[in-house]
Amino acid sequence: MSQPVRNVLIIGGGPAGYTAAIYASRAGLQPLLLEGPQPGGQLTITTDIENFPGFRDGIAGPELMATLRAQAERFGTEILAATVASADLSACPFAVETDQGRVLAETVILATGASAKWLGLGKDEALSRAGGGVSACATCDGFFFRGREVAVVGGGDTALEEALYLTRFATRVHLVHRRDAFRASKAMQARALAHEKITLHWNKRVADLRTARAELAGGAQERLEALVLEDTVTGATSLLPVQGLFVAIGHQPNTAFLGGQLPVDAGGYLKVEPGTCRTAVEGVFAAGDVADPTYRQAITAAGRGCMAALEAERWLAEREAAVC
The missing domain is CATH 3.50.50.60 (FAD/NAD(P)-binding domain)
Known part of the structure; x- marks a missing residue:
């Protein structure tokens, strides 16, 4: 029996990953999100957030992430507490190995963030x-x-x-x-x-x-x-x-599991086409801090997560959503 192929696989559970999941699930793409070792990303270690729009009196980092996660689940996102060990982006469907088994997907959104040094x-x-x-x-x-x-x-x-x-x-x-x-x-x-x-x-x-x-x-x-x-x-x-x-001694983008399959800049951040979330591999998109050496804000990460999901949806539509 062949393994099912996901429409959209999202790797990373921060604001970029959860926002991508919200958009992808509302588009009926039934995304699978792998949260990784730190569900919620860096915001789970932030006590108060006062600059995320919509929260006049601020909100605790963990609470904001829990809210985004619940919103993604509400629209049908499947969330798995799995950590990615490696990924094969050489051919579609893309194969991702996790500590809970292999996942195949037509499109991948990389939202693994960057860790402060x-x-x-x-x-x-x-x-x-x-x-x-x-x-x-x-x-x-x-x-x-x-x-x-x-x-x-x-x-x-x-x-x-x-x-x-x-x-x-x-x-x-x-x-x-x-x-x-x-x-x-x-x-x-x-x-x-x-x-x-x-x-x-x-x-x-x-x-x-x-x-x-x-x-x-x-x-x-x-x-x-x-x-x-x-x-x-x-x-x-x-x-x-x-x-x-x-x-302020730098950040390390979380890309080790990719094994150098995608181009990065001098700081190790994933390169995307200007104005998009598209990486050098068709069907693979990057959103949030993993591809952002400049802003590294929750709101910009969320915005990029939205962009990545929309681009994945269009990429699938252009191929009539056919399994690779």
Whole structure:
């Protein structure tokens, strides 16, 4: 007995994946969505989201993802808590191997996102998950640090952009870099160096995080209190009191399972045709952070998820929805 071939397979359960599922299921394509190891994506580790349209008073990240998931299910999306091990995109139907067996599909929407690179301390990622004063996205969380001192770690364009953005809210932004020169563009360097709210800490790395127990409305919580900085030249340590830390040392797109079958840019992000979600392989589309090195926002990911589903629907229609 031959294995059934899905019309649309969506890999990834973040805002891009769930939105693609909503559109594909409403089009009657009966999509299958594989949630992967982190259902809901990076937003499940975000405490409050105040910039997603439609929620005047904000919404918790996990709640937003649960709402999107339920909406996709309402229209008939089948959701499987499976992790993809590999994919064969050499011929249609495409074959995807998961920890729960093989899936065949006429079209694939890749919405696997990108994971923030952390400092390797353990505490930084844990505090980010718990809303304890550590973040990897100034645009997402900068608003919550009004009137506080914060630090940004990194030396590229992203780090300097984050630092400049945070000056809108913070009283002081400490820019910590392990070298004595930035990798960022000259124009970005000039803006950061000239800003009165930015203090530079050259040749420093974050060796540890100091926390304090804070009594909040929801109960006691560990909150960031200071950074332990180590001089990369002398080895001397110092304490930098801050209430927020933004890690801006890059993101890693989640594409390892593809085995290099699709073109990527210098940062590892999937390349798509300009203005579309189409990859180099016909019938394979990419949406959200896995193909977005620029914006990395929930709303842009959702928009791209919509685009990918519409493009998959049209691709199938052009072939009269025939099984490959």
